[in-house]
Amino acid sequence: MRRTTLRTLAALTACATAALFVTACTGQSSSGGDDGSAAGKDVTITFWHGWSQEHEVRAINDNIAAFEKLHPNIRVKSVGNIADDKVEQALRVGGRDAPDVISSFTTDQVGKFCSAKVWTDLAPFLQKDGIDPAKTFPATMLEYSRFQGNQCALPLLGDAYGLYYNKTAFAAAGITSPPKTFSEFEDAAAKLTIAEGDSYKQLGFMPNFHGYETSATHYLGQYGATYFDANGKSNIATDPKVAAMFTWQKNLIDKLGGFDKLERYRTTFGDEFSAKNPFHTGQVAMSYDGEWRTASLAENPVDFDWATAPFPVPDDQAHTYGRGYQTGTIIGIANTSQKQSAAWELVKYLAINTDAVVSFANAIHNVPSTNEALNSPELTADPNFRTFIDIAKNPHSSTTPSSINGGAYQLSLRNFGYQYEAGKVDLQAGLAATAREIDEAIEQAK
Template identity: 35%
Template sequence: MHLPTRSVTRITTVAAMAAAGALVLAGCSSGSSADAIDETAPKKLEGTVSLWHFFTGREAGVIKKAVDGFEQANPGVTVDIHAGQDDEKLQKAISSGQNIDVGLSYSTAIVGSFCSSGAFRDLAPYIERDKVDLSDIPDAVRGYTEYKGQRCTLPALADVDALLYNNEAFEEAGITSPPKTLDELKADGLKLTTYNADGSIKRLGFNPLIDFYENSPQHWAAMIDGKWLDDDGGSVIGKSAGWKQLLQWQKDYVDEIGYDKLKAFTSGLGQEFAADNAFHTGQVAMEIDGEYRTAFIADQKPDLDYGTAPIPVLPGVGNHGSTWIAGNVAGIAKGSENPELSWALLQYLSLDTDAQVTMANGLKNIPTLKSALASKDLEVDDRYQTFVDIAGNPKTFTSPATPDGAAYLATQTKFWEAWQEQGGDLDAKLRKLDEDIDAAGQLAGP
């Protein structure tokens, strides 16, 4: 899940569009999301089932390899693969009544809308009929693949974040170990930062701007064990001492270097998923990024000397070694004409240990089965192991699903982008943020 998942604003905007389309679909469709199923699963599977997914290029080949395993196990079944289909395309196709069987999404943000609208079928009847044990799925992953107790998706790999750091830059600056606290992150970041003769930034130790690469509220939430909503769906961001402390820490960091200077430097950096990524080139010495970065570096900058470590935290607030987790989710489309084949394919991609390991080894994403995380066939080096350990941490958490596609994350991001530039009365701004999120949540409905 690489290209689309890297922009929180785009994820939540597209998810919100999908939510609107999904609600229209629900209004126009007949029947229930919990359509009646055969009480006895077919003993032999035959026919063609379609799989829509967002991967392209090399990564699409990895999915094809996993699907080949399913076809070999089921000789009478052919999987018709539609690659390069992002969430917006998937939603439009489902809404228009196209015969889509299994849809694989890059965003957990769609779960609330797709479950509540019926765009993806309720999987409970299949799970109950076949006595499927979901205990192999970590708790946080089980949390983000259902909405208000309704399970319309299963997971298919995840992303977790860690701190990546340039060993050569650390040695040059006399830093012997990665930072564990926010104060250490700032101190090391400033020490690693170098300047040109004109005062412009030459190398940035750590980029504190919230709109740089993976810097977003959810990717930073592990710094404070951040929470977003209460049990009733109301925003708790503005009431959280942790969020306030993190915002103030970040603003102080930005101001110490200079917002305009940081923006000028950042505007000249390479694209996140291109070979000239700023961490690849050494222009940024530390960054928060996902496990997939290890695969990009191996492919695009194999001689880079770097290490990985858990995200630094606010002492006494954040849990060092945990993180925010999200990932790919897959479901059976409402209009599927082959629900039994779809269920079999979905189970294979989500619940088969070997399939998970095949995809994880190829994509360098994190398996969403405990058995796959512990598998001897999972290809793990010291750098990737950091992410595996973080994914298995019992305090690793996720963000709650909402029927509007988790739009509160986009609202928080826009708030933060304005804050880092303008500053002001933080308490007042946080109260307004809660009000804005609550108002949007009420409009979105239950």
């Protein structure tokens, strides 16, 4: 699974109004009732998901086949490559052609799905089957699958972010181990940077927010920022961690040559999800990326030694080293489904059955999303992939919280970051204005 969360934020936010309209159409309590599947009645359910690559589709279909073998009276009609906007439209309209089970790559949607009640609260199903979600799922993954007490989704594999580093370049620069704190990281990035005219022969790290995966929210994952206070108001202007992150990022930009010079160099990078990725080509010696990059590097071998490690943390939070930003896929049941008993059996199997979770994680090189699967001896995890397993287990790891209007607050923060790193806005004044923008948008969404 390849994460493109930031690139789809704008599109998702544009769908927010449409999603909120769903409340008026389907904001009732669960309508599924007893579909007879528990008593052996033949039932066909429809499952919509976003996987489209051949090996991904094959993996999900293998799990569905295993499920149908265990539940011979439940047939699953699987439909792949479905985007969130199509899901929202189908759930708004309802009817025979609407899906029963849905998965989404976008955890930013959870607040909308839960608050609009287009996805069913799964708490009664979990309770009925004696499943304790807090014991079943890692805390961070559980956090991004619920909103204000509504467990309308469950995690279905996850992504963890960490540091990729060029061991050959490290050795040439006299660096013996990956940096653990931001001060160590800054020193390493500077040592690894080799100028060439008004550009670079090699850049230690690309810190700019337009860089691949180097977003404000990903960086803030290393600080443990909360984004909102106890009253649901944006705290980005009052949380010192937020200002500290932006100050650190801007200082690193200046240390490595300045915003304009870095931006010119960034335009020479190839596609993120290809062998032309700047880490693959040696254009950058350190990269911030997800666990899927290990599979890409195996598929497209490079001519240098490389390794992974957790991304560094602020010096005053050195004890949290090992943490990382997390996100993932979610799965839930359509509130309009008339076959929710059968739908729950599929959700439970795909999201909780250890064999199913591990086999799927192994097949598509994602992080397992249950505690048992993370510790399974059947999990394929070489040392470089193990880094991301450990990040998923780390109690300090974090995610971005759900919001009623999806990822709109992240868009606001992203846009501020673009302005700040380019020197176009004052830090505190800009953060205060962005916080007001976030609060106003949430109030409007309510």
